[in-house]
Amino acid sequence: RKEVEQDPGPFNVPEGATVAFNCTYSNSASQSFFWYRQDCRKEPKLLMSVYSSGNEDGRFTAQLNRASQYISLLIRDSKLSDSATYLCVVDRVHGSGNTGKLIFGQGTTLQVKP
Amino acid sequence: NAGVTQTPKFRVLKTGQSMTLLCAQDMNHEYMYWYRQDPGMGLRLIHYSVGEGTTAKGEVPDGYNVSRLKKQNFLLGLESAAPSQTSVYFCASSFRGAQHFGDGTRLSIL
Numbered sequence: 001r002k003e004v005e006q007d008p009g010p011f012n013v014p015e016g017a018t019v020a021f022n023c024t025y026s027n028s029a030s031q032s033f034f035w036y037r038q039d040c041r042k043e044p045k046l047l048m049s050v051y052s053s054g055n056e057d058g059r060f061t062a063q064l065n066r067a068s069q070y071i072s073l074l075i076r077d078s079k080l081s082d083s084a085t086y087l088c089v090v091d092r093v094h095g096s097g098n099t100g101k102l103i104f105g106q107g108t109t110l111q112v113k114p
Numbered sequence: 115n116a117g118v119t120q121t122p123k124f125r126v127l128k129t130g131q132s133m134t135l136l137c138a139q140d141m142n143h144e145y146m147y148w149y150r151q152d153p154g155m156g157l158r159l160i161h162y163s164v165g166e167g168t169t170a171k172g173e174v175p176d177g178y179n180v181s182r183l184k185k186q187n188f189l190l191g192l193e194s195a196a197p198s199q200t201s202v203y204f205c206a207s208s209f210r211g212a213q214h215f216g217d218g219t220r221l222s223i224l
Contacts, residue, residue, distance in 0.1 A: 032211050043204055043215040044157070087156070091211075100145040100164055101172070102213060106156040 001026050004105040006088050012111045017078045021108045023088030024070045032091040033064055035073050037084045038107065044087055047073075078112045085109045116140055120205050120216035127195045127223050135190040135219050137205030145208045146188040147172075148180060150201040151218075157204065163188055195223045 006023045013019050025033075033050035048055065050062040050071050061074040071088055088105035118139045127133060137146065144165050149157040149172075159172030163182040177199060179191045188207075192199060200223045206213040 034212055041202075043217045045215070046212045049212060100208060100210060101147070101159060101162060104157040106154075 002105075003027065003092075003103045004088055004090050006105040006108045008106060008108060010109040010111050012113060013078055014113055015078055015080060017112075018074065018076045019078055019110060020075075021073045021086055021088075021110075022070055023072070023105055023108075024068075025088075025090045025103075026069070027090070027093055028066075028069060029093045030090045031093060032102075033062075033071050034089040034102070035060075035062055035071075036087040036089055036104070038087055039084050044104070047086070075110075078110075080112050080114065083110055083112045118205055118207055118214055118216035120203075120219050122219060123217070124220045125222070127192075127221065129195060129197060129223060131195050132191070132193050133195065134192075135203055135205075135221075137188045137190070137207075137216060139186055139188075139207040139214075141207060141209070141214065142185070143207035143209050143214075144185075145210070145213075146182065147206045147208075147213060148178070148188065148190045149204045149206065150174065150199075151204060152201050160190065160203075197223045199223050 035047040036044040037047045038044040054063040059076045063072045085107040087107045092101040121136045147162040148160040161180040163169045166185040169180045181189045203219045205216045
């Protein structure tokens with residue numbers, strides 16, 4: 001089983017649609033969770049951290065389910081500019097604790113069409 | 115505030131040549147990382163550093179060396195480039211938690 005698994009998509013949605021991505025992780029000891037956005041041929045950029053209580057930033061909502069070990073990202077009112085690859089990211093925790101390293105999922109591709 | 119800066123942006127090498135990629139950060143971050151990203155694959159960690167003067171191997175360290183002589187700089191070296199090292203290389207830094215990336219170096223080995 002991969003440490004972080006995402007459906008690669010692509011998800012093709014019309015402008016204005018609501019779309020949700022899920023991600024599962026294998027290490028129940030993980031403490032930090034993030035969603036990154038990566039545009040074609042560009043660097044990954046932090047979209048938002050994911051907190052246990054769930055958090056929202058404008059049209060974006062992230063949720064964490066520790067019991068089932070999955071993270072979700074919901075995008076409401078999709079814009080053309082939301083077209084990108086969304087990376088699910090989890091910290092790599094070993095027995096000695098946080099190593100500062102992150103595990104990146106392979107990403108889910110979103111295409112928003114007019 | 116430049117954040118994380120990588121040089122060069124593009125480079126073409128011949129098999130067997132050597133080169134050094136430079137990463138510089140101005141955020142006073144302790145942790146720095148080198149990744150490679152290949153088509154159809156996620157980011158793979160090559161080497162990382164948890165502080166000045168320290169380095170450690172990541173998932174795919176073979177064929178690469180690194181140095182962190184100054185806190186703000188993290189160098190990635192290819193001693194004898196191979197076509198399998200053709201990739202996009204990203205440097206990142208963090209205090210803890212989220213990592214901040216440079217805009218990448220596109221390296222082709224012929």
